[in-house]
Each structure stands twice: as C-alpha cells, then as structure tokens.
Amino acid sequence: MLQNILPPSGVVKEVSPDTAELMWTDADKVRFRMGFAEKIGGWSAIGVSSLTGVARAGITWAALDGMARMVVGTESYLYLYESGDIYDITPIRSTATLGANPFATTNGSSTVTVTHASHGASTGDRVSFSGGGVPFTLNNVTIGTGRFTLTKINANSYTITGSGTANATGSGGPSATVKYSLSATSAEHVYGNGWGAGAWGRFTWGSPSDTNVLTDETTIWSIDTWGEDIICARFQEALYVYDTSAGPTAYPTSPSGSPTTVGIVLTSTPDRHLVALGAHDGTSFDPLLIRWSDQEDYTTWTPAADNSAGSLRIESGQRVMGGAKGRGQILVWTDLDLWSLQFVGDPFYFALQQLGTGCGLYSPFGYAVVDRMAFWIGTNNFYVYDGDVQVLDCPVHAHVFDNIVRTQPWKVKAGVNKRFHEIWWFYPGESDENDHYVVYNYKENHWTIGTMDRTCWLPEGTFQFPIAINSTGTVFFHEVGSDANGSAMEAFVETGYFDWAEGDTMLFMDRVIPDIMDVTGTESVQFYVYSKRYPNADPITKGPYSVFDDTEKVSLRARGRSFKFRFESSDIGNGWRMGKWRADMQPDGKR
Numbered sequence: 221m222l223q224n225i226l227p228p229s230g231v232v233k234e235v236s237p238d239t240a241e242l243m244w245t246d247a248d249k250v251r252f253r254m255g256f257a258e259k260i261g262g263w264s265a266i267g268v269s270s271l272t273g274v275a276r277a278g279i280t281w282a283a284l285d286g287m288a289r290m291v292v293g294t295e296s297y298l299y300l301y302e303s304g305d306i307y308d309i310t311p312i313r314s315t316a317t318l319g320a321n322p323f324a325t326t327n328g329s330s331t332v333t334v335t336h337a338s339h340g341a342s343t344g345d346r347v348s349f350s351g352g353g354v355p356f357t358l359n360n361v362t363i364g365t366g367r368f369t370l371t372k373i374n375a376n377s378y379t380i381t382g383s384g385t386a387n388a389t390g391s392g393g394p395s396a397t398v399k400y401s402l403s404a405t406s407a408e409h410v411y412g413n414g415w416g417a418g419a420w421g422r423f424t425w426g427s428p429s430d431t432n433v434l435t436d437e438t439t440i441w442s443i444d445t446w447g448e449d450i451i452c453a454r455f456q457e458a459l460y461v462y463d464t465s466a467g468p469t470a471y472p473t474s475p476s477g478s479p480t481t482v483g484i485v486l487t488s489t490p491d492r493h494l495v496a497l498g499a500h501d502g503t504s505f506d507p508l509l510i511r512w513s514d515q516e517d518y519t520t521w522t523p524a525a526d527n528s529a530g531s532l533r534i535e536s537g538q539r540v541m542g543g544a545k546g547r548g549q550i551l552v553w554t555d556l557d558l559w560s561l562q563f564v565g566d567p568f569y570f571a572l573q574q575l576g577t578g579c580g581l582y583s584p585f586g587y588a589v590v591d592r593m594a595f596w597i598g599t600n601n602f603y604v605y606d607g608d609v610q611v612l613d614c615p616v617h618a619h620v621f622d623n624i625v626r627t628q629p630w631k632v633k634a635g636v637n638k639r640f641h642e643i644w645w646f647y648p649g650e651s652d653e654n655d656h657y658v659v660y661n662y663k664e665n666h667w668t669i670g671t672m673d674r675t676c677w678l679p680e681g682t683f684q685f686p687i688a689i690n691s692t693g694t695v696f697f698h699e700v701g702s703d704a705n706g707s708a709m710e711a712f713v714e715t716g717y718f719d720w721a722e723g724d725t726m727l728f729m730d731r732v733i734p735d736i737m738d739v740t741g742t743e744s745v746q747f748y749v750y751s752k753r754y755p756n757a758d759p760i761t762k763g764p765y766s767v768f769d770d771t772e773k774v775s776l777r778a779r780g781r782s783f784k785f786r787f788e789s790s791d792i793g794n795g796w797r798m799g800k801w802r803a804d805m806q807p808d809g810k811r
Contacts, residue, residue: 222733223720225785225801229255230666232716233619237784238755240716248670249711251640252661258738258797259711259789261699263688268306271693272296274407274653274675276585276633277441278689280682283448283464288682291450291462292689293441296344296404298452300468301695307468308367310346310401311460317351323393325359325386332361332382333373336398343372346401347380353394360387367401405454408652409628410436438630440584442484442543446518451494453485455584456505459496461518477519481505484543484584488550491563493528493570494518497540497552501531507539508554510561512570528569534559536574541581547592551605553581558609576609583632588643590636593662595643597632602645602660612660616667620658623649635677637686639699646674653691702740702795712788713798717752719782720805726753728808729778732765735799739769743791751780759784779808 225242229252232243244252249260273294280290290301291309300307316336324333334347341347346367355364361382368380411432440455450462452472459482460472483498483505492515499511514520514527523529534540537554543561544551550561558576563569579598581587587596594605595612600621602612614620624632625648632647633654641663649656654675659668676689685697696705703709721727729749736745748763765774783803789796 221805222802223805225803227715229664231668232615234615237716242718243716244713245716247668247713249709250713251668252666256798257713259795262701262703262709263696263698263705264700265705266695271299274691275689276676277443278676278678279443280678281445282682291443295407295439302468309471311472313400313402315399318395318398320395321391323358324391325361327386327389330361330381330385331379333377333379335377337376341370341372341378341400342403344404345370348399349396351397354396356393358393359390360384405439406436408438409434444486446487451485453482455483456481459485475519477521479511479521483507483540486543488563492516497543508534530569532572542584542587544587544589546589546594551594556580579603579609583630585633588634588636597645614667616658616669625652628652633675633677636679638679703792708790708792710790714786715784717782717784726779726781726808727805729803729805731804732774733802734767734771735801736767736769736796737799738797740793740795743794744768745787745789745796748786749778750784751778752782753780
C-alpha cells in the first residue's frame with residue numbers, strides 16, 4: 221500500500237526524532253515553500269577584495285545619479301562600494317602638520333619611518349599625507365596621497381610601506397599635512413578577570429576579580445540615508461555625514477553643532493529630523509537619552525523658539541539597543557522594552573509611548589522590518605510587532621536559545637529575504653562568531669535552521685540580489701545559482717521516525733516512488749531510509765539511493781516498526797525541490 225511521505229513545512233526540534241512522527245526534524249541549506257522542501261539558492265562573491273575587519277552593519281542606496289551604492293562598517297574601517305570598486309572612507313580622527321624631515325628610509329627596504337610626536341595612532345590605523353610636496357620620492361621610495369596602513373613603533377613614530385625600494389638610508393620629505401583615520405575598535409565582546417578587571421571598588425583592595433568582566437564591546441555602526449547622503453556613527457562616538465556628491469575619495473565629516481557622542485542614529489521620515497538614540501547631554505553620554513536635530517538641519521541640536529530640536533528620555537532599561545523606522549513611527553528597543561517615537565508636530569515635535577514590556581532586543585542588529593511588521597530576537601524569545609507585541613511560536617526554540625553563545629550577544633544579525641518572505645537570524649552557535657542561522661517564514665508561518673558564516677545581511681532592492689558578508693570580509697550576492705561561490709553546497713533535510721501501523725506490527729518497505737522537481741545540474745539527489753524495531757535500537761540504514769527528475773521508482777528492502785527519510789545533495793550545480801514522495805509498505809512478520 222502506497223503511503224505519502226509529505227511532512228508539513230518547517231523544522232521541529234522541540235520533540236525527539238523518535239516521537240516527531242512525520243515531521244521534518246533537521247535541515248541545513250534547505251527552505252520550505254508552498255508545502256515543499258527545496259535547496260536554498262547559492263551565493264557568489266562580488267569581485268572585490270575582502271574587507272578588513274568584521275562587517276556588522278551596512279546600507280544600500282541609489283543616489284540622484286541613479287548609481288547603486290553600498291556602505292559597510294567593520295570594527296576597523298568604513299567602506300564604500302561604488303561602480304564595482306571598494307573605497308576606504310573611514311572618517312578622519314585627527315589632522316596635524318608634521319615637523320621638518322619627518323620621513324626616513326633604510327637602504328634596501330620599502331619601509332618608511334614617520335616621526336610625529338604624540339600621534340595617538342595604533343597598529344592597523346590608516347594615515348594619509350597631503351599638502352605641498354606630496355606626492356614625493358625619498359631615496360627612490362615614493363609616498364603618494366592615498367591611505368597607508370601604519371605599524372606603531374612608539375608614541376612618537378610609526379612605519380608605513382612606500383612604493384619602491386630605498387637606495388639609501390636617510391631622512392627628509394616635506395612637512396606634510398597628516399590625517400589619521402578612526403582607530404580600530406573591538407570585533408567582539410572581550411572579557412577579563414584578575415587585577416583591574418571591572419569597575420573601581422568592585423572588590424576589596426588588592427583582591428583580583430574572580431569572574432569574567434566585560435571590558436570591551438562589539439563595535440556597533442549605525443548607518444542611514446539623509447537624502448542621497450549617508451549619516452553614520454560608531455556607538456558612543458561622534459556623528460558623521462558622507463557627501464555622496466564629493467566622490468568616493470572623500471571622507472565623512474562630523475557636522476558642527478552635533479552632540480559630542482551619539483548612540484544609534486537614523487533619519488525620521490517624512491519630517492526629516494536626524495535622531496540620536498542615546499546621546500551626550502552636554503555633560504556625559506546618556507544611553508537612554510533621545511535627541512533630535514532641527515528639521516532639515518543636522519547641525520542644530522540645541523532647542524530654541526525658532527527650531528524644532530529637542531530631547532526625551534526613556535525611563536526603563538539600561539540602554540537603547542536598536543531603532544528602526546516602522547509605519548508612522550520609529551521603533552526603539554531598549555534591553556527591556558519596546559517603545560514608539562512618533563512625530564507629533566509643534567510644540568513637542570516627538571512623543572514616546574511604551575509598546576511592550578519584557579521584550580527587549582538581544583542584539584543591536586537582531587531586528588528586521590518588512591511589510592509593516594517588525595521581527596526581533598529577545599533574550600529568550602522571538603517577537604513580532606504588527607500593532608501589538610507578540611511572542612512567536614518557535615518549534616526550534618530550544619535548539620537556538622540553548623546553544624547560542626551568550627558571551628557574544630551583539631553579533632546576532634537579522635536580515636530579510638523578501639523574495640521568499642523570510643527573516644534570517646545569524647548567530648554564534650558553536651564558536652564566538654556567527655556560524656548558525658534560524659529562519660522564520662512570515663507568510664507561511666514555519667521555521668528552518670542551518671549553518672552559515674554571515675555577519676552582515678542587506679536585502680535586495682537597490683541591488684538585484686541580497687548581499688551578505690562573512691567573518692573574513694568576503695562580500696557575496698545571495699540567491700544566485702545553486703553553489704557556494706563556485707564550490708558544492710552541501711544541503712540536507714530529514715524527517716523524524718514515523719510508523720504507519722498500530723501496536724506491534726512490523727512493516728516491510730520494498731519500493732519508493734520519488735517526486736522531485738527543478739533539478740539542475742547533472743548530479744542527483746541522494747536519499748536514505750533508516751528503520752528501527754524499537755525507539756532505543758540502532759537504526760538500520762538503506763542507501764544512499766540516487767534520484768534524478770526522471771527516476772520512476774527505487775527498489776529496496778527495509779523492515780521495521782518505524783522509519784526515517786533523509787534527502788541530501790553535495791554536487792556542483794545541483795538544485796532541487798521536493799514533491800510528494802510515496803513508499804510502498806506492507807505488514808510483515810517479526811522474523
């Protein structure tokens with residue numbers, strides 16, 4: 221008798237495989253669409269060099285010239301992607317004038333030593349030189365106007381690498397203007413113990429900390445558009461504006477009059493106020509203070525009778541964790557709650573309203589907004605806001621929250637895959653960097669899981685495909701073909717154990733009729749059948765069996781009280797979508 225093998229969409233991990241019956245219980249690189257499992261689309265690297273540092277935030281946009289652009293921030297640099305090239309547009313930290321003969325060469329080397337008292341730079345920072353005499357050549361080594369990555373020697377000197385090899389040892393060069401980029405920050409939460417860890421007075425005098433204390437936090441960039449330009453800031457640092465019309469060799473500048481330090485910045489639309497979620501209040505940085513600029517003017521932040529600048533303070537939680545533009549409001553998450561910041565016009569301009577409690581944001585990057593809904597990850601649940609805050613039922617809840625690396629919360633990154641109605645969350649599950657994902661299909665209300673190294677995700681729209689970046693800085697277009705950047709993508713999906721008979725009945729399976737669609741490439745999908753007599757018994761494995769889109773049936777011999785199916789592929793060019801498979805099962809004896 222033919223029995224259907226068609227589990228409902230989505231992975232279920234909240235029950236054991238032996239009690240899951242006919243459900244999908246595990247998967248990797250597989251999504252569910254219209255009731256059927258299919259291999260996800262592939263990815264292909266954008267033909268640019270890898271970024272330095274770990275990308276956590278970015279934005280894509282089209283300026284007035286119609287050109288698609290992307291800005292991405294790592295803990296080391298801020299990058300612009302334009303016309304197929306990557307540019308370093310990291311803001312300038314400081315500008316100075318060098319003294320006399322500041323450059324020195326060593327015969328036979330391209331290394332140039334630069335003397336600058338109290339330069340304040342660290343190894344890995346970038347530096348540029350300009351002014352009279354630049355570019356110049358010293359002892360056959362050329363120093364141009366581009367940016368150089370420096371290596372610190374001490375507080376008063378560092379080295380760079382010039383073009384060419386020195387033919388003499390000596391010093392010279394012009395008293396150039398020198399510009400230093402923002403120094404690199406932390407790519408992760410850093411913990412310490414022992415003497416000096418934690419706040420002053422945390423333990424008795426002379427006693428070391430006996431527990432790990434957070435000493436540095438994962439770098440947070442917030443990036444948004446202001447017309448065709450870009451506003452950006454690293455958390456608790458200065459605000460910067462990048463003028464797109466100035467070209468890819470220009471750097472963002474900090475507008476006069478803006479707060480000394482800001483938290484998360486975004487543009488309120490359509491009223492055109494620049495909003496800082498967390499801001500300096502004139503005395504110190506307040507992580508719960510919301511400040512906004514005058515309308516259409518990001519240089520005016522001090523309230524006056526003739527402007528609309530102002531501020532409000534959230535009174536719960538420890539800090540603002542994230543902010544996003546929703547329908548007619550800005551959604552503001554703290555570590556505890558969700559708030560609405562809404563433009564109300566003169567005389568107050570903005571109003572705060574608490575939308576939900578106990579539903580705070582786990583990671584500053586852990587939310588996504590699509591189709592007038594907001595989805596986010598909290599400390600122990602996934603949430604949706606569609607007018608009300610609701611906990612999402614999640615059949616893979618324990619799989620995610622019992623395994624997520626809690627020491628690196630700010631690395632969790634959410635992203636939207638609009639074409640397939642999916643919210644992806646990438647999170648650290650077996651290491652300190654993102655290596656797992658969980659996906660929620662908000663149209664069909666099901667979940668799936670898998671493994672993938674991605675730290676940043678930008679939806680399609682400006683570009684044809686979604687863009688994602690891995691932890692080593694490679695930038696990919698996603699949903700392109702069926703391979704992993706030219707290599708085979710390993711994908712699988714498997715059911716739990718199921719039975720089609722009552723009581724002690726043994727079953728015999730001798731034929732499987734496959735149903736598979738959209739097979740690409742010349743290779744097949746492999747499938748296995750596992751059978752058991754008892755839940756705690758070791759399974760008997762049959763397979764792998766190769767199935768193509770023209771395979772009519774597979775003959776086999778499998779006996780047991782319960783069965784499990786697994787489908788997988790690992791070949792170049794291989795794509796597929798499952799249909800309704802059937803198995804021929806007959807009652808059988810116990811011998």
